Amino acid sequence: MLRNHIKIAFRTLSRNKGFTFINITGLAVGLAVCIMIMLYVTHEMSYDRFHKNGARIFNIHASVKLGGNTLNMAYMSYAAGSMIKQNNPMVEDYMRTLAYFRPTVVSNPTSPENKFAADKLLFADVGFFNFYSFKLLSGDASDVLKAPFSVVISRDMAKKYFGNANPVGQLLTIKTDSAYTYHITGVAENAPSNSSIDFNFVASTSSLLTMKEATMYTGAQGISFGSFAVNLLLKNVSDTGQLKRNLQAMAKKDKSFDEISYSLSPIADNHLKSNFGDSSNIKYLRIFPLVAVLILLLALVNYMSLSTARATLRAKEVGVRKVSGASRKSIAMQFYVESALFTGISFVLGYCLCYLCKPWFLNVLQLKIDNSFLYSPMVLGLMFALLVITVLIAGSYPSLVLSAFKPVITLKDKMSTQAGGATVRKVFTTLQFAISVGLIICGIIIDRQLYYFRHADTGLNRDNIVMLPAGANLAKNYQAFKKDISDLAGIANVVTSHHTMFKGYDMFWVAGKTKQEQSVGIINVIGDNNYIPVLGLKWKYPPAPNTSIIGRQKVVINELAVSKLHLPANPVGNYLDDGNKKYEIMGVLKNFNFTSMSDELKPLALFTMADTTNFWARQGCTLLAKIKPHTNLPSLLAKMQGIYKKYDQDTPFEYTFMDDAFNLQYKAEDRLAAIFSLFTYITVILATMGLFGLAAFTIEQRTKEIGIRKILGASLSSIGTLLSVDFLKLVLLSIIIASPIAWWAMHNWLQNFAYRIAIPWWVFTAAGIIAMLTAVITVSYHAIKAGLANPVDSLRSE
Known part of the structure; x- marks a missing residue:
C-alpha cells in the first residue's frame, strides 16, 4: 500500500510541474531559514554546558552602590577565591583566570625574527584542565600549569608555531610587559565555539605573579574587586542558598562602599545572562526565532493553500476511490505520504541552501560554530524533529480536506458550490501578506534608526581622523x-x-x-x-x-x-x-x-x-x-x-579611523538590519510565489467566464480589474492587520535606545504600496495572459 502511495505521489509531482516547483521551492526556502536560525539559537543556548561539572560551577560577582550610582563588578581580587573556599566548607574548589587584555607578541625562540601579534592569552590556576572539561591532547592535566612560566597552547597555535613537530618541551617567547620565555607543557584542543572561556595560550598564574606588573593584578589581599574571573565548584548544587547567605553576611561587614552585594550565577549563564562583556548577539534570540516561525508558517501556508486549491482537480479521484471501498483513513494516509514526499524533497533542498548560505549568515553575526556542533546528536535530533513537525503540519490540512469529500458531490461535479476551501485560502493569503508587510515596516524602521545614529550631530568632528594606539x-x-x-x-x-x-x-x-x-x-x-x-x-x-x-x-x-x-x-x-x-x-x-x-x-x-x-x-x-x-x-x-x-x-601597526570606531558601536544593529533585510526579501518572495500560484489556479478555474465576457465585449483592462480586485482586497486587509502589530513591536524595540526616531507615518504607507504593487504585478501577469487568450479555445468544450 505504501509503495502504491509513493507511486501516486511521484506521478502527482511530475504531472503538475509549475505548482510542484512553487510548493517545493517555497517550502525549501522557509526550511532553510528555519534551520539556520535553529542552529544559531541552539548554539547560543548550549554555551558552557559541555563541562562535566558544569551544574556545580558558579561565577561570583558583585554590585556596589556609591552615592546614587550602582556598579556591577565581574572580576574579583586574586585572594578572593582561596578566602571564600577557606571560610565556606560547601566550596569544593575554585578557579581564577585572567584574560590578558594588553597587546601580546609571540615568537618561537628558534626563529625570533618571525613574530606574531597574539590574542587570547589566559592566565589560570594549576587545576584548570581538571576544573573544566577542555580536552588535553598531550600533557598531564594536574601538572601542566604547575611551574612558573609554563604554558599550554591550543592545537591551532601548535600548528602555527611548530608545524607538524611535537611542541611539548619546546620554548615559546611571549611578550607582555616584557618578553618572557615559557616552557610548553601541553597541547589542548581548541576551545569549543560554545565556550565563554576562550584561549590560544593558557599560562600558569604563578608566571603572572613574577612579572613587573604583578602588583597591578594581585590588588587587595582581601575579598574585593580585581582582575580575576573567579569560579567556584560547589560540593552540591543545593549549597548555593547557604553560600549566598554567607556572602551577604560578608558583604555587610565591608564598609568600603555605601552598599555591596555578592551574587552567584551558574557558568551556563555566562553567555546569555551576564551583564558584562559584549552580548550583542543575545538580543537576536527573541527576534530571530519568531521570524523563523513566521517564515516557516508562511511557506507552510503556501503549500497548504495551493494543495487545497487544486483539490477540485482531484475530487473525482477521491470520489471514485471512496465508491470503490477506500476508507477516509486510507485516503488521508495517501495525501500524508504525498505531503511527506514533498516535504522531504523540500527539506533536502532547504538543508543544501542552508549549507551554502551558512558562511554568510555566520559572518554577518560574527559568529563561529564548530562542525562538531553542527553534527552533534542534539542538532541532528532537532533537525529530525523539525522534519517530522513540518510533515505533520504540511500534510494535516490537505489530507483532512481531500479525504472528507463526499462521493455524490464530487462525481456530480458540484465542487464549485463548496465555498469553505475558498474562505480558508483567503485567510491564508491575508496571513502571508500580513507577515510580509509587518517585516517590511520593521525593516524600514530599523534602517531609519541606524541612519539617524550615523547622521545625527554628536557635537564631535570625526571626519578624517586616524587613531594610533601607543604601546x-x-x-x-x-x-x-x-x-x-x-x-x-x-x-x-x-x-x-x-x-x-x-x-x-x-x-x-x-x-x-x-x-x-x-x-x-x-x-x-x-x-x-x-x-x-x-x-x-x-x-x-x-x-x-x-x-x-x-x-x-x-x-x-x-x-x-x-x-x-x-x-x-x-x-x-x-x-x-x-x-x-x-x-x-x-x-x-x-x-x-x-x-x-x-x-x-x-x-x-x-x-x-x-x-x-x-x-x-x-x-x-x-x-x-x-x-x-x-x-x-x-x-x-x-x-x-x-x-x-x-x-x-x-608591536603590530594597528590603526582605526574615528568614524569607523563610531560606527562599530552599532554592529549589533547593523547585523540585525542585514539579517532582517534578507528575511524581509524572503517573506515577500514567498508571499508572491503563493499569490502567483493561487492566482494562476483561480484564473484557470474562471477561463470559461473570461471567454464569455470577451465575446460580450469586455476589454482587457476590465477583465484585469475584475480578476485583481479580490486579491487586492485581501492585501489591503493584511496591511490593516500588520500595521498596528509592527508599530507596537518597533515602538518597544526603539525603547532600547536613549536617542531614537519617532516612527514616521510614511513607513506604513510605503510598506502598503510595496505590498499592493507586488500583488498587482503578480496577478496582472495571469490576468493579462487570460485576457489575451482566444475565447474560442476556452469555450470549445461547451
Missing part, C-alpha cells in the same frame, strides 16, 4: 614619534588622547554642590592642548581670556555635569572635589557624545595635559592624526607605518 615600547619615544607623524605632508594636526575614542573610558566620583550625600560618576577624559580645536568641540562657557586650561588641577566639564552636580549655571571658577583633590573649573563645553548614542549622555570632565609631559609615556596614550582633504590614504598610511616601526618593531 609601552612606543611610549618611551612618544614625543619623537608624534613629531615625525605631524611632519608628514598629509597630516593637518595631531592630538594626544589617553583613550582611543569610543573604545572605553575611566570614571571618577564627585560630590554635588547641593546634595553632598550623593556622588556623581563622571567620565574622565585626558587630552593635550589640541584636543578641543581638532575634535571641533564647542564652548558653552569658554575660559577667561589669556587663561590656560593645561594642568592636572584644572578641568573643563560638559553641560550635563553642571546639571548633575547642581552647579551654578556658569560654574567657571568653582571647584570639583573628589574627596582627595580639588579641581578648578576652567570652562564648560557643550554636550557631545563620547560614547554610543544607544546610551544616555554622561557627565564628562576633560583634563588637559601639555603634549610634552611625561604623563603620556607613563600611562600610555593614543595619537589622533587629522588628515588633510584629498590625501592619498594608502600612501600616507604606509609612511605612518614606517615611522611606527622605526620606534616599535615588536
